[in-house]
Amino acid sequence: MNPYQVLQQVKLSEKTNKIRETENKYTFNVHPKATKLDVKKAVEKFFEVNVLAVNTILSKRKERRRGFHVGLASQKKKALVTLAEGQKLKMFEDQ
Numbered sequence: 376m377n378p379y380q381v382l383q384q385v386k387l388s389e390k391t392n393k394i395r396e397t398e399n400k401y402t403f404n405v406h407p408k409a410t411k412l413d414v415k416k417a418v419e420k421f422f423e424v425n426v427l428a429v430n431t432i433l434s435k436r437k438e439r440r441r442g443f444h445v446g447l448a449s450q451k452k453k454a455l456v457t458l459a460e461g462q463k464l465k466m467f468e469d470q
Contacts, residue, residue, distance in 0.1 A: 376406065378413070378416060380409075381416075382421065383404045386403060399457065399462075400457050402453060403454045404453060405452050405453070411429040411454075414454045425462060426456055426457070427457045428456075429454055430455040432452065432453045432455070
């Protein structure tokens with residue numbers, strides 16, 4: 376898979392910020408068909424860091440209603456990326 380299609384968005388919340396500070400793990404929304412190896416290569420290419428581990432979470436499709444019409448929400452995939460000791464992503468250093 377093309378590395379430019381793998382990473383879609385950085386997830387920012389109180390929970391992800393706590394994990395980032397204590398365990399050096401970063402959370403991304405990724406393409407649903409991306410593999411762990413794809414995510415690892417993309418993060419290493421774009422941020423120039425060493426990735427130790429990648430954990431992925433595939434969410435279930437939820438039923439959505441608009442009046443009488445029933446459909447399914449799109450499937451989402453998250454990746455939890457663990458970096459090597461002492462390394463950080465440059466976009467979070469200023470915060």
